[in-house]
Amino acid sequence: MKKILFLGKSYPKREITWIKGIEKLNKNIEITIIEFSKRNFYDLLKETKEDKIKKIDFIEYLKKMYKIYNLKKESLILNELREYEIKYGLDYNFILNCDRTIVNYKKKKRVVFLLLLTIFAEKIINNNYDKVVGELSSSSDLIFYYICKKKNIQYLSFSHGRIEKNISIDFLNGNRKYLKTKYEELKKREFTVLEKEILRDYLKKVGKKNIVPDYEKKNENARIFSLKKEIQTLRANIKNNFLSYCDDIRFSCDQNASLKIKFFQRVAKLTYPLKKYIQKNKWDKPEKNEKFLLVPLHVQPEASTMTFAQEYLDQIHHVKRLSQSIPIDYYLYVKEHPSMYIYRKNKYYNEIKKLHNVKLISPFEDQLELLKESKGVITLTNTTGYEAILYKKPVYLFGKVFYQEYDYLNKIKNYSELRELIIKNEEYSVNEHNYHSFILATLLSLRAGNYNLITLDPNVENEENAMNIAKIILEE
Structure with missing residues (x-):
């Protein structure tokens, strides 16, 4: 058995x-x-x-x-x-x-x-x-x-x-399992009729900007405080919460039982609409014809950074180092993550706004439009890096993520090499068959x-x- x-x-x-x-x-x-x-x-x-x-x-x-x-x-x-x-x-x-x-x-x-x-x-x-x-x-x-x-x-x-x-x-x-072997295989041959159909249907979605992950769409509702949902959850779990609290506050290895943290999370959701209104003038406006690299901030705590980009957990320090490492005529457009905006404090944003060549972009700005106007994306493991590949933009990757297998990706080992790579990629182009092979391999590696x-x-x-x-x- x-x-x-x-x-x-x-x-x-x-x-x-x-x-x-x-x-x-x-x-x-x-x-x-x-x-x-x-x-x-x-x-x-x-x-x-x-x-x-x-x-x-x-x-x-x-x-x-x-x-x-x-x-x-x-x-x-x-x-x-x-x-x-x-x-x-x-x-x-x-x-x-x-x-x-x-x-x-x-x-x-x-x-x-x-x-x-x-x-x-x-x-x-x-x-x-x-x-x-x-x-x-x-x-x-x-x-x-x-x-x-x-x-x-x-x-x-x-x-x-x-x-x-x-x-x-x-x-x-x-x-990601299967991706590399499938990518290597596809680069060497013509696609089958079925593979061409899979690729064509997916690229249509890319053209319509219909590629935002479904979990991000569902997260929009989760950011809003709902008294009805809170009461329903409390009723369903009050017995188990009560029975487990004393053990978990001392011994939990998976779930933080702190009432202080849970309270803060609820208050953050409750004040979210007001915060959006009060801070609407905090964000810098994207400028047409400005040379910029898009830097999406990541959700924390999350495995995407804690496991796969551990060296860059201090994202403010990371942005400061990026600011020191780009050509003089470029800006960094640092865009907050919509799910993180609820919890991030004002002083966090103020630290970023101090940097002379950095603009703080609203989490509610159209990310795909920014991506299309950008000169590339600098990311740890964000899905925006994959979206940049789809739109044939240079990607500068610091973390570990599935699209690191792509031949035209820039895997950054230290900040000092970033400036020269950005200049080199001003003439960025990709081989079409290689590009299609990677996208198709990405799709076929999934279950x-x-x-x-x-x-x-x-x-x-x-x-x-x-x-x-x-x-x-x-x-x-």
């Missing part, structure tokens, strides 16, 4: 949906799911009362073992972690910087949690799982990832394909599936999506 291990995330309904699809396709699969916060574990129990899924509560293990390991000297714990780094190729400092929960604990607690997560993961994986399904966005994910890699166990990490109703399988180096947040898109739970993702898990 095959065994699959799921690493749970917020809103366990997502994994439960996939598991139900697997059970319909193959009843001879033994399935285990681990939750790394008490809240998620209670939600899992609520959703799977009648199911045969094996459920593991990591928090109970952590509470029991923490009492023992917290008595050890910190130096001894660090020595044990160093041994695990050698044994599995783990990089704990990298892992912590990918994390948004454990990293907030005090130092001794942090290292104890890391050690217990590692001991736990090693013990679990030794149960001969065929596959582990997780992400690459937390300490628990990455510790399991490294141990699986060492033991030659397949670790499946999904992400939104950045194209509606599509899902991708990603690696820690930012690459059908909806990876939107379940809180934003109810269709994530439907049977069709369950079967689509279940097929990927079973076939890969």
Whole structure:
């Protein structure tokens, strides 16, 4: 009997949906799911009362073992972690910087949690799982990832394909499964009739500017405070919230239980319309015939930066370095992300506006119009970089993301090389067959599936999506 291990995330309904699809396709699969916060574990129990899924509560293990390991000297714990780094190729400092929960604990607690997560993961994986399904966005994910890699166990990490109703399988180096081999193949041959049709239909969408990822469209509603939704959510979850709070505020490894943070998020949503009105004159206006490079800011905290562009987490410092590295007759158009504008403080924008060759662009400005007028895009991992490729604009990439495979992309290793590359790319052109090969390879590397947040898109739970993702898990 095959065994699959799921690493749970917020809103366990997502994994439960996939598991139900697997059970319909193959009843001879033994399935285990681990939750790394008490809240998620209670939600899992609520959703799977009648199911045969094996459920593991990591928090109970952590509470029991923490009492023992917290008595050890910190130096001894660090020595044990160093041994695990050698044994599995783990990089704990990298892992912590990918994390948004454990990293907030005090130092001794942090290292104890890391050690217990590692001991736990090693013990679990030794149960001969065929596959582990997780992400690459937390300490628990990455510790399991490294141990699986060492033991030659397949670790499946999904992400939104950045194209509606599509899902991708990603690696820690930012690459997307199947993309590179398909791209290399397509560059060397003529496209089939079907491939030409797929490409033609997609390029029509590009021409109509209908390429904004669907999750971004759905995020528009999520930015507005809704008392009705808040009451509905509270009613549905009040029991589990109450039962889990004391454990999660002390031991959660996946979900921040801080009431202060949750309160701030609600207030930010509530004041969002007023903030938009008050700050409407804060933004600089794009100028026609001005030479500029578009710099989209990223959402934080998010795996797109924490895992795949860790060196550039301080985006203000990044923009300052860019400002020092472009030709004298260029501007940087730094555009805020619509989802981040709710939470960003005024002083953040003021720091950016101090720079002599930088303009701060409204998050509500038409990004694709800006892109078309620009001399290129400078990005960490943003989807705007892919959109720039579609519009045949130079892309200067600092992070790790799937489109780094494109032959005409500028992968930046240090700021000092940026100026010369910008000047060189004033005569930017691409080979048409190569360009079409990359776009087609991008499309063909995807699998059908909806990876939107379940809180934003109810269709994530439907049977069709369950079967689509279940097929990927079973076939890969």
